[in-house]
Amino acid sequence: xxxxxxxxxxxxxxxxxxxxxxxxxxxxxxxxxxxxxxxxxxxxxxxxxxxxx
Amino acid sequence: xxxxxxxxxxxxxxxxxxxxxxxxxxxxxxxxxxxxxxxxxxxxxxxxxxxxxxxxxxxxxxxxxxxxxxxxxxxxxxxxxxxxxxxxxxxxxxxxxxxxxxxxxxxxxxxxxxxxxxxxxxxxxxxxxxxxxxxxxxxxxxxxxxxxxxxxxxxxxxxxxxxxxxxxxxxxxxxxxxxxxxxxxxxxxxxxxxxxxxxxxxxxxxxxxxxxxxxxxxxxxxxxxxxxxxxxxxxxxxxxxxxxxxxxxxxxxxxxxxxxxxxxxxxxxxxxxxxxxxxxxxxxxxxxxxxxxxxxxxxxxxxxxxxxxxxxxxxxxx
Numbered sequence: 001x002x003x004x005x006x007x008x009x010x011x012x013x014x015x016x017x018x019x020x021x022x023x024x025x026x027x028x029x030x031x032x033x034x035x036x037x038x039x040x041x042x043x044x045x046x047x048x049x050x051x052x053x
Numbered sequence: 054x055x056x057x058x059x060x061x062x063x064x065x066x067x068x069x070x071x072x073x074x075x076x077x078x079x080x081x082x083x084x085x086x087x088x089x090x091x092x093x094x095x096x097x098x099x100x101x102x103x104x105x106x107x108x109x110x111x112x113x114x115x116x117x118x119x120x121x122x123x124x125x126x127x128x129x130x131x132x133x134x135x136x137x138x139x140x141x142x143x144x145x146x147x148x149x150x151x152x153x154x155x156x157x158x159x160x161x162x163x164x165x166x167x168x169x170x171x172x173x174x175x176x177x178x179x180x181x182x183x184x185x186x187x188x189x190x191x192x193x194x195x196x197x198x199x200x201x202x203x204x205x206x207x208x209x210x211x212x213x214x215x216x217x218x219x220x221x222x223x224x225x226x227x228x229x230x231x232x233x234x235x236x237x238x239x240x241x242x243x244x245x246x247x248x249x250x251x252x253x254x255x256x257x258x259x260x261x262x263x264x265x266x267x268x269x270x271x272x273x274x275x276x277x278x279x280x281x282x283x284x285x286x287x288x289x290x291x292x293x294x295x296x297x298x299x300x301x302x303x304x305x306x307x308x309x310x311x312x313x314x315x316x317x318x319x320x321x322x323x324x325x326x327x328x329x330x331x332x333x334x335x336x337x338x339x340x341x342x343x344x345x346x347x348x349x350x351x352x353x354x355x356x357x358x359x360x361x362x363x364x365x366x367x368x369x370x371x
Contacts (some may be wrong), residue, residue, distance in 0.1 A: 017074050024075045035112070039175050042108045 073152035081129055081157055082122030090121040090217045095106040096352045097221025097236055098196050099359045100301055105225045113224035116172035117217055118182045119164050124191040126161030130154050131196050139260035143353030180223040204272040232301035242292045246282040247344040254337035279325045287319035290314050300368030309354035317347050
């Protein structure tokens with residue numbers, strides 16, 4: 001169990017803003033994972049299909 | 054003692070950091086400029102000879118858009134001091150205190166490096182080099198140097214906004230060709246009359262004077278600015294037809310470009326002739342609004358021509 005936050009310079013509104021920013025950043029990172037995966041498939045797809053083994 | 058004070062000041066500043074909302078960071082990207090960049094880069098991709106996988110093309114657009122956003126963030130980091138002095142920009146996230154200058158700098162640099170690497174690894178390194186040059190040109194040449202030094206700042210600095218279609222084109226061809234230079238020239242020549250019309254219409258001379266930015270209306274006066282608007286508008290006639298001369302445009306484009314640029318010139322002529330009163334203000338407003346429509350429609354004509362598969366003229370040059 002986490003101890004309650006004391007002596008923090010951030011109030012509830014600041015923490016809510018931070019939380020929204022963290023969620024946005026997480027969504028961006030997840031989006032990048034999807035983008036890079038699809039890009040890898042697109043760039044390598046035809047070569048993989050044409051491999052000799 | 055002084056070290057402690059400095060340390061405390063640093064801690065206080067750090068405590069104030071991290072207060073920006075998602076919207077504040079989005080505003081750092083200059084989304085309205087970004088939308089223009091995406092559209093013109095898309096036309097560059099479609100108008101370029103050859104083909105690109107739709108997904109790779111979309112990634113190129115994404116990288117170019119992020120690069121444009123990076124330029125905006127770095128511009129707002131460096132210009133925070135003068136932005137705070139002007140009504141139009143005083144509420145931007147950095148002068149408003151929502152985002153610290155260091156946060157804007159870190160955000161901009163991260164996006165700049167990320168967008169260049171993305172374009173280079175996924176698309177090609179010619180396009181990535183052009184994107185790197187565009188960001189460097191906008192931040193180092195325009196923002197840090199020309200903007201505060203010469204009344205021709207918007208003329209030369211406008212080149213930064215003209216590169217996106219060239220980057221889009223290079224994403225397909227891997228090279229810089231006459232066709233992409235033609236697309237560059239259109240935006241390059243369009244920027245000064247567009248921006249000066251806005252500066253005169255919104256009467257921002259007091260703002261620029263207070264901020265010490267030597268914009269043409271401040272340094273040379275309104276009369277000279279109106280003359281320069283007319284001159285650049287005249288130059289748009291041949292420049293707008295260059296795509297048709299280098300094999301990038303055909304009949305549809307040539308007719309649309311001619312008609313649109315004649316209207317542009319008429320608007321500029323009215324700005325030159327009408328100097329005072331509501332009619333003068335209306336003329337400026339009309340020119341500014343039409344200049345936005347002009348750029349959109351002239352690029353849309355090129356886009357439509359290529360999407361419809363209409364043939365381009367045989368190149369006169371190149």
